[in-house]
Amino acid sequence: MHYKELIKTIKERREVLQVTQEGLAELAGVGLRTLKQFESGKGNPTLLTLHKISDVLGMEVCLRIKNVTHTK
Amino acid sequence: MHYKELIKTIKERREVLQVTQEGLAELAGVGLRTLKQFESGKGNPTLLTLHKISDVLGMEVCLRIKNVTHTK
DNA sequence: CTTTATAGTGCATTATAAAGCATTATTTCA
DNA sequence: TGAAATAATGCTTTATAATGCACTATAAAG
Structure with a gap:
């Protein structure tokens, strides 16, 4: 999962x-700015930050x- | 996956x-101290650091x- | 034992993530 | 439309991740 995908996943999940x-x-206990x-x-969250956010979203x-199968 | 499990996974994979x-x-391009x-x-790696390390290990x-099924 | 390779730690510096606040942009909807 | 809600951004401060170096601890091999 590339960075962009992670973001997309989080974002979509939040919207759902x-x-x-x-x-x-607030729920995750991270700063709004950070989220x-x-x-x-932008930015490069720490594992802890990502964990806190994911956790609240049930992930x-x-x-x-x-x-690594490069099936064309 | 809790933090400890992530570490264990990386460590085991590296050893394998x-x-x-x-x-x-060196391969991952992160400082030895960081790894x-x-x-x-100890520590709380950034997503980028974790990515670089995982990547080299084929993860x-x-x-x-x-x-969240709490099957007792 | 002693040597050698690998892993862990203390200390210090630099880079940057986390955070808040104020402001602007964008979206939503009555 | 335009007001209200939500999201994005500039600026700043504080906390801490990333790093190197030197040293210690541990493990493996002779």
């Missing part, structure tokens, strides 16, 4: 759950073996 | 691939819906 950035930031920074593709950070 | 911290740090910090459970960071 009908939560505003403000709401999510905005992240969702707008979790994980590591997966990369699929 | 027979790479030293020094080798991995050590991470693997020894990727992803977000997954949490399994």
Whole structure:
């Protein structure tokens, strides 16, 4: 999952759950500015920040073996 | 995946691939100190750092819906 | 044991994430 | 339309991640 995809996932999930950035930031216990920074593709959140945000959205950070099959 | 699990995953993967911290740090383009910090459970890496490390190990960071089934 | 390779830690510096506040841009909807 | 809600951005401060270097600890091999 590339950075952009992570962002997209979070953003979509937040929207599906009908939560505003403000709401999510509050629930997750991260600064609103930090969340905005992240969702707008700027910045480079720490694992902890990403975890807190994901957690509230019912998601979790994980590591997966990369699929390296280059099926054209 | 909790923080400890992420660490364990990375560490195990590195060992399976027979790479030293020094080798991995170099390949991933992160400071040796940073990798050590991470693997020894201290610190809170940025997404970029985690990505660089995972990448070299053939893994990727992803977000997954949490399994919230509390089957006792 | 002693040597050698690898991993962990203390200390210091630099870069940057986290955060708040004020402001502007954009979207939404009555 | 235009008002209200939501999102984005500039500026600034504070906390801390990233880093290097030197040193210690541990493990593996002779």
